[in-house]
Amino acid sequence: MEARDLNVFYGDFHAVHDVNLSYGRHEITAMIGPSGCGKSTVLRCLNRMNDLVTGARVEGEVLYHGQDIYQKGVDPIAVRTHIGMVFQKPNPFPKSIYDNIAYGPRVTGMKVDNMDDLVEEALRGAALWDEVKDKLKQSAYGLSGGQQQRLCIARTIATKPDVILMDEPCSALDPIATARVEDLMLELRNQYTIIVVTHNMQQAARVSDRTAFFTARPDETTGNRTGLLVEFDLTSTIFSNPHDKRTEDYISGRFG
Ligand SMILES: Nc1ncnc2c1ncn2[C@@H]1O[C@H](COP(=O)(O)OP(=O)(O)OP(=O)(O)O)[C@@H](O)[C@H]1O
Numbered sequence: 143m144e145a146r147d148l149n150v151f152y153g154d155f156h157a158v159h160d161v162n163l164s165y166g167r168h169e170i171t172a173m174i175g176p177s178g179c180g181k182s183t184v185l186r187c188l189n190r191m192n193d194l195v196t197g198a199r200v201e202g203e204v205l206y207h208g209q210d211i212y213q214k215g216v217d218p219i220a221v222r223t224h225i226g227m228v229f230q231k232p233n234p235f236p237k238s239i240y241d242n243i244a245y246g247p248r249v250t251g252m253k254v255d256n257m258d259d260l261v262e263e264a265l266r267g268a269a270l271w272d273e274v275k276d277k278l279k280q281s282a283y284g285l286s287g288g289q290q291q292r293l294c295i296a297r298t299i300a301t302k303p304d305v306i307l308m309d310e311p312c313s314a315l316d317p318i319a320t321a322r323v324e325d326l327m328l329e330l331r332n333q334y335t336i337i338v339v340t341h342n343m344q345q346a347a348r349v350s351d352r353t354a355f356f357t358a359r360p361d362e363t364t365g366n367r368t369g370l371l372v373e374f375d376l377t378s379t380i381f382s383n384p385h386d387k388r389t390e391d392y393i394s395g396r397f398g
Contacts, residue, residue: 148202172346175356180369189225190218226298232290234282268296288319308338
């Protein structure tokens, strides 16, 4: 995936300025930076989730296998089946564990030979099968927060996307549940391209292959802070030998 000259506005407010970024296939890319620098805004552009935000306007291109997902005629629902999203707070549907997984394939009209097999495959893929296989008909709300987040990941992979976007997927989880989700991300990387927004720099350092550091620059006249990409590189480089002083200051905790 690739963002080209991406600018995002909320009404008159220029939230994100000229982002150019290539996301590697079967890699985990982390997007980090101080609050308000536009990480989530950029993430939402990658599967047209900003279409659902009142007043949001996107300029530039987001290329997915070379095709601009903002081009006229592209169906945003179809985009979201290829490019799934996992949110900050686990948000299972008020349905059984089984139906949470089966819902996406059903509503998107996916051709499924055997739904039981697909549900099992998705739950196994999200490292949750062994914990829930005997209670598939029970409500998803009975699961712990960490299990609910893995259920949401299973729900995302059930529609067979090839990119998974994650918006601070562990911020509502305790350290043990966080470690499980991070292990899962590393496993999923074999099959999926993962793009994750995180506030947690250790998490970015632990799981990602490449890291994009964003910051926000105040407009001299209005004082409004517009987000921009400062540096994008291998995670090891960003954390050990960043080229930009702003990255270094952020990483070392002098700013943000
Ligand atoms: N729906 C919206 N309407 C208006 N402004 C918005 C909206 N969503 C985000 N913004 C603004 O856009 C800017 C970027 O926000 P965004 O949430 O993308 O940043 P972020 O880096 O993900 O922040 P955080 O780390 O705090 O979640 C901020 O100034 C924010 O107030």
